[in-house]
Amino acid sequence: MIASTLFSLILPALVSAHGYVYKVSIDGTVYQGNSVGTTATVKSAIRQVNSNEPVKGATNPDITCGPGSQPAALAANANPGSTVQVYWVGGTTGSSPWPHDTGPVMHYMAQCQGDCSTYNPSSAEWFKISELGQQNGTSTWYQAQIKSGGPVTFTIPSTLAAGNYMLRSEIITLQLAMTQGGAEFYPSCIQLSVGGSQTGQPTTSEEVKFPGAYSDTDPGIYTPNVYNPGFTYTFPGPPVVNLASNGSSGGSTPSSAPTAPSPSPSAASPSSMPSSSPSSTPSMPGGYPPPASATSSTPYPTPTGGSSSCMRKRSPEAHVLVVDKKRMHRRRNRSAH
Numbered sequence: 001m002i003a004s005t006l007f008s009l010i011l012p013a014l015v016s017a018h019g020y021v022y023k024v025s026i027d028g029t030v031y032q033g034n035s036v037g038t039t040a041t042v043k044s045a046i047r048q049v050n051s052n053e054p055v056k057g058a059t060n061p062d063i064t065c066g067p068g069s070q071p072a073a074l075a076a077n078a079n080p081g082s083t084v085q086v087y088w089v090g091g092t093t094g095s096s097p098w099p100h101d102t103g104p105v106m107h108y109m110a111q112c113q114g115d116c117s118t119y120n121p122s123s124a125e126w127f128k129i130s131e132l133g134q135q136n137g138t139s140t141w142y143q144a145q146i147k148s149g150g151p152v153t154f155t156i157p158s159t160l161a162a163g164n165y166m167l168r169s170e171i172i173t174l175q176l177a178m179t180q181g182g183a184e185f186y187p188s189c190i191q192l193s194v195g196g197s198q199t200g201q202p203t204t205s206e207e208v209k210f211p212g213a214y215s216d217t218d219p220g221i222y223t224p225n226v227y228n229p230g231f232t233y234t235f236p237g238p239p240v241v242n243l244a245s246n247g248s249s250g251g252s253t254p255s256s257a258p259t260a261p262s263p264s265p266s267a268a269s270p271s272s273m274p275s276s277s278p279s280s281t282p283s284m285p286g287g288y289p290p291p292a293s294a295t296s297s298t299p300y301p302t303p304t305g306g307s308s309s310c311m312r313k314r315s316p317e318a319h320v321l322v323v324d325k326k327r328m329h330r331r332r333n334r335s336a337h
């Protein structure tokens with residue numbers, strides 16, 4: 001009994017140490033994703049990945065949309081000001097919570113230049129619409145809420161032009177980022193059709209490419225002091241677009257200074273903002289419905305791009321090492337307080 005309890009405590013740490021986007025909700029409409037590395041069984045707006053492992057290295061081509069990311073069949077409907085909730089989970093089927101709690105969560109968008117379901121985003125022009133780091137003056141990251149089962153919540157910029165967009169959801173975990181190249185990137189792409197009659201566009205200086213936006217030496221990616229008391233985080237990538245200044249994500253504001261409200265009368269009317277934030281936070285564990293597909297282990301068709309990932313396969317030892325290092329940090333953290 002004790003042994004099996006111990007086993008069940010340790011096993012998720014070893015097996016489900018990574019994760020993916022399980023579903024997305026836009027103004028309450030839910031779009032389910034497909035399990036990792038299976039034959040897609042659900043028509044989804046979420047681009048399916050073939051591994052839940054992190055992308056390693058800022059110049060890795062998989063940093064665009066995740067390992068082996070494949071186009072999705074649908075585009076999720078959204079509007080300027082829409083509330084978006086992205087549900088990141090651990091494992092490959094949605095059966096366990098997101099395992100990490102250290103590092104930022106960021107969201108980018110890019111125009112699809114046509115139909116998103118056939119769009120190759122490798123040279124897309126991305127602009128940042130949301131960044132969530134440490135919660136006001138504490139060492140607790142917004143990411144800890146995801147580990148507790150909550151979605152990441154943010155809004156589509158309230159003046160964004162209508163059109164087809166890719167939404168790029170990204171978690172970076174920093175538990176190994178005390179060494180260069182140690183940061184773990186979890187990108188995922190969701191296809192959107194944005195309606196409305198707004199005309200807002202990012203400026204070219206607000207746009208970046210993936211790969212290209214980050215370097216392994218960026219202060220928000222190589223973070224030797226991440227577990228030190230008083231550590232304050234510097235987000236990598238471009239600033240959040242001005243477009244998003246009226247629709248910034250509620251709640252935990254990162255350490256960066258808030259954009260001063262414009263005194264001009266042209267500011268968007270507050271009535272365009274969602275009046276209440278959804279409160280559908282699933283309880284964990286067991287809060288997640290059974291996986292959409294547990295039928296097949298057929299390998300996902302390999303993308304035509306060829307060999308992209310350098311660190312996709314990790315030995316069991318590497319996982320144990322990760323766990324051990326985490327324990328060390330926790331211990332170090334505790335003794336530092």
Ligand SMILES: [Cu+2]
Binds near residue numbers: 017018019054100
């Ligand atoms: Cu992981």
